[in-house]
Amino acid sequence: MLLTFLGMTAFAIIHTHHLFAVVMMSGVFSLLSAGLLVMLDAVDVAFTEAAVGAGISTVLMLGTLTLTARREKVSKRANWVPLIVVCVTGAALIYGTLDMPLFGDPNAPSMTHVMPEYIEGTEHIFQIPNVVTAVLGSYRGYDTLGETAVVFTAGIGVILLLGAVGGRKRDARDENESGEGS
Amino acid sequence: MKHHLILRVVTKMLIPSILLFALYVQFHGDFGPGGGFQAGVIFAAAFILYAIVFGLETARRVMPTWLLQSLIATGLILYAGVGFVGMFLGGNYLNYTVLTGHAHSGQHIGLLLIELGVGITVSTVMIAIYFSFASRTPRMGDEDW
Numbered sequence: 001m002l003l004t005f006l007g008m009t010a011f012a013i014i015h016t017h018h019l020f021a022v023v024m025m026s027g028v029f030s031l032l033s034a035g036l037l038v039m040l041d042a043v044d045v046a047f048t049e050a051a052v053g054a055g056i057s058t059v060l061m062l063g064t065l066t067l068t069a070r071r072e073k074v075s076k077r078a079n080w081v082p083l084i085v086v087c088v089t090g091a092a093l094i095y096g097t098l099d100m101p102l103f104g105d106p107n108a109p110s111m112t113h114v115m116p117e118y119i120e121g122t123e124h125i126f127q128i129p130n131v132v133t134a135v136l137g138s139y140r141g142y143d144t145l146g147e148t149a150v151v152f153t154a155g156i157g158v159i160l161l162l163g164a165v166g167g168r169k170r171d172a173r174d175e176n177e178s179g180e181g182s
Numbered sequence: 183m184k185h186h187l188i189l190r191v192v193t194k195m196l197i198p199s200i201l202l203f204a205l206y207v208q209f210h211g212d213f214g215p216g217g218g219f220q221a222g223v224i225f226a227a228a229f230i231l232y233a234i235v236f237g238l239e240t241a242r243r244v245m246p247t248w249l250l251q252s253l254i255a256t257g258l259i260l261y262a263g264v265g266f267v268g269m270f271l272g273g274n275y276l277n278y279t280v281l282t283g284h285a286h287s288g289q290h291i292g293l294l295l296i297e298l299g300v301g302i303t304v305s306t307v308m309i310a311i312y313f314s315f316a317s318r319t320p321r322m323g324d325e326d327w
Contacts, residue, residue, distance in 0.1 A: 044217070047216055130212055130213055130214060138289055148258055
């Protein structure tokens, strides 16, 4: 059901040339995928998707729209090369999933490798109810530190590129530099 | 948006609960879904809503540039600093057990601190990105919408 809605939203995004509607549709797409993740019991990821995908990035896209045009430039001739590339890549990915273990398979490598140790340790040694937080912060603390550094670097990069946190207003003649940060 | 009375009133009612929810997600990350990243984004969402409805300059008065820029760095330093504290107390880098000498309480304090660091950095970076986008002069006039 949710997957059907996802597909419909994707087609709507492709067929609309009105960029404002496209931004709203991508927000809907994020919210639907958040719902999908909830159904897969990945509540933390769904939370992030709903907050970042449906919330912040929609706002940032709208901010970008105010800097650029509101309508897509319609190209007349059909472009077949991207479609072929997408189809081949998609087919390769689907072929790759055939080798993967079934969803929720207890004998899958991800379930048998370090997962039991994490669950045991989180429950009995750390005594923290949320395994996700323990894995992110404790078992994989370096990764999370790196991710925070990535967010930090991204913020610094946007501040340097757009340069407007200091309140300086620039003239908007410099075009075509608004794709970052979304 | 001076003429949107309903929006302004509803926003004023919404912002405290958004901030409170962000703090709940932040400090409840050990027990339920959520954590620093999500809380930071929700916290930033409240500020962005405020900036949209009440104007960028009003929001700048709440979160001035020097505070924003120093908080971006503070979060990361807090995270890395917890690691160094653990190292100076004799453990490995980012080992929280040595913070109190007990696995249970040490992990709790360590996770709380690093999640706080993540939350501070993420929320201020999101606010900074929005501020930089919004403070550029728009090329579109109001009638274009």
